[in-house]
Amino acid sequence: MLQPDSNWRWYYDHQHDRLALLLGDMLFLTPYRTKHLVYTVSGEESFDLQDLEVYSQIANQLEHCCLPLSAAQQTQLAINVCAVQRFHKPLMPKSWFFTRSETGGHHHRLAWLSTGEYRAKVWVVEDNHSSCLCLLLDDQLPLGTGKAMGQFEAIRVMPDCLEPCFEQQPLRKLA
Known part of the structure; x- marks a missing residue:
């Protein structure tokens, strides 16, 4: 699982129409479009301490469950959870x-x-x-x-x- 660092930045990738996280040299695209977000990220926003806390909690939870995920898939899950908790619009039960x-x-x-x-x-x-x-x-x-x-x-x-x-x-x- 990737370890977050101070270079990680959230931004909205208009080319792919998705919320994205820039991981230094790598780009991670979430599945979340503008219609899913509380607000559209303009420019870049830091992967902050709250994101880091959520990411660390997911990493810890994944250690205690037996979900057969590769390190890359664990990272993908943790980043998507961070994105949902920080940017996703509130949802009513369906x-x-x-x-x-x-x-x-x-x-x-x-x-x-x-x-x-x-x-x-x-x-x-x-x-x-x-x-x-x-x-x-x-x-x-x-x-x-x-x-x-x-x-x-x-x-x-x-x-x-x-x-x-x-x-x-x-x-x-x-x-």
């Missing part, structure tokens, strides 16, 4: 797309969302007991009526729409 679960909730920030026909893994960004903000981890999730969520798209749902996702624990040698 629970009607999903089936309800008696075991609602998440496990180490991982959960399943199910439409009845389709099931997808999500990362729970925020859980305030009345609703949960989630990012889709799978490539896409068809919602019916011709709509589909794309990877890392944000959605807010009621906690009983989530089903805890228990990834397989890797076997550890004891000796």
Whole structure:
């Protein structure tokens, strides 16, 4: 996983129509367009201490869950969570797309969302007991009526729409 430094800068990439993070020599494009953002970043904004705190929390959470992600994918998830928490417009719950679960909730920030026909893994960004903000981890999730969520798209749902996702624990040698 990449370690943030003082050269990281947020900006809006008009060529790709996406919020972007300049990582020194590399460019990271988020999936978030102007319509998803509270405001359009004009110029560059530092990856600040609050971003660093969120990024570090995600890195720590990823260490404790068994989600099989490469270092690059972990970085991608952490940056998208930072972008959503800092720039994304507030969302109202859209629970009607999903089936309800008696075991609602998440496990180490991982959960399943199910439409009845389709099931997808999500990362729970925020859980305030009345609703949960989630990012889709799978490539896409068809919602019916011709709509589909794309990877890392944000959605807010009621906690009983989530089903805890228990990834397989890797076997550890004891000796």
